[in-house]
Amino acid sequence: xxxxxxxxxxxxxxxxxxxxxxxxxxxxxxxxxxxxxxxxxxxxxxxxxxxxxxxxxxxxxxxxxxxxxxxxxxxxxxxxxxxxxxxxxxxxxxxxxxxxxxxxxxxxxxxxxxxxxxxxxxxxxxxxxxxxxxxxxxxxxxxxxxxxxxxxxxxxxxxxxxxxxxxxxxxxxxxxxxxxxxxxxxxxxxxxxxxxxxxxxxxxxxxxxxxxxxxxxxxxxxxxxxxxxxxxxx
Numbered sequence: 001x002x003x004x005x006x007x008x009x010x011x012x013x014x015x016x017x018x019x020x021x022x023x024x025x026x027x028x029x030x031x032x033x034x035x036x037x038x039x040x041x042x043x044x045x046x047x048x049x050x051x052x053x054x055x056x057x058x059x060x061x062x063x064x065x066x067x068x069x070x071x072x073x074x075x076x077x078x079x080x081x082x083x084x085x086x087x088x089x090x091x092x093x094x095x096x097x098x099x100x101x102x103x104x105x106x107x108x109x110x111x112x113x114x115x116x117x118x119x120x121x122x123x124x125x126x127x128x129x130x131x132x133x134x135x136x137x138x139x140x141x142x143x144x145x146x147x148x149x150x151x152x153x154x155x156x157x158x159x160x161x162x163x164x165x166x167x168x169x170x171x172x173x174x175x176x177x178x179x180x181x182x183x184x185x186x187x188x189x190x191x192x193x194x195x196x197x198x199x200x201x202x203x204x205x206x207x208x209x210x211x212x213x214x215x216x217x218x219x220x221x222x223x224x225x226x227x228x229x230x231x232x233x234x
Contacts, residue, residue, distance in 0.1 A: 018047075026048065030095060092180045119183065135164055167197070
C-alpha cells in the first residue's frame with residue numbers, strides 16, 4: 001500500500017469548526033452535503049464535538065448495546081458497530097471526493113489512521129493498528145513505547161494489553177466520503193462500559209488524559225485537523 005510523503009501538498013480546504021453540535025443534526029447535514037455535491041464541490045473537513053450519544057453502524061448488532069440508560073442511540077449508515085461520542089472527544093468528518101483525490105477506500109482508511117498515528121506521535125504516544133479492527137490502539141502498560149506489536153494477536157484475545165483511543169467509521173456514496181474518526185482526548189469513559197465498543201466485548205477504551213497526556217480539546221483538534229489535511233491530500 002502506498003503512503004504519502006511526510007509533507008505532501010495540502011488539501012485546498014480549510015477545516016470548519018462548528019463546535020459542540022447535535023449528532024443527529026450533523027449526520028443529516030453531512031448526508032445532505034454528500035447527496036447534493038457535484039464534481040465541482042470543494043471537499044470539506046468538519047471538526048466538532050458531540051453531546052453524549054451512542055451511534056450504531058449499519059450492520060450493528062443490538063446485543064452490543066448493553067445498557068444505554070439515558071444516553072440516546074442513533075442508527076446510522078456508516079460501517080462498523082456501536083460506539084460512543086461525548087464531550088472531550090475530537091470528532092472529524094472528512095467529506096472527500098475520492099475519485100478526484102485519486103485513491104480508493106482502503107487507502108482512504110489507511111490515510112485517516114496515519115493521521116491519528118501522527119497526531120498521537122505529536123504528544124509522544126505510540127499508536128498501533130490491529131489487523132481487521134479499524135481504529136487506533138495504544139499499549140496500556142507503556143503507551144510511549146516505540147516497540148512494534150509482535151506477531152498476530154491470539155484469536156481469543158485480539159486486543160491483549162491494548163486500549164482503543166480512536167474509532168473509525170465511514171460511508172462512501174458515489175465516490176464521496178462521510179462519517180469519519182473520533183479521537184478520545186479527556187472524556188468521561190464510563191459510557192463505553194455500557195456497550196461492546198465497536199462490537200468487541202471487554203475492549204478497554206482510553207483517552208489521552210488516562211494515559212498521562214494533559215492537553216486541551218482545542219490543541220488535540222488542531223493537531224488532528226492539520227494531519228488530516230496533510231495526509232488526505234490527493
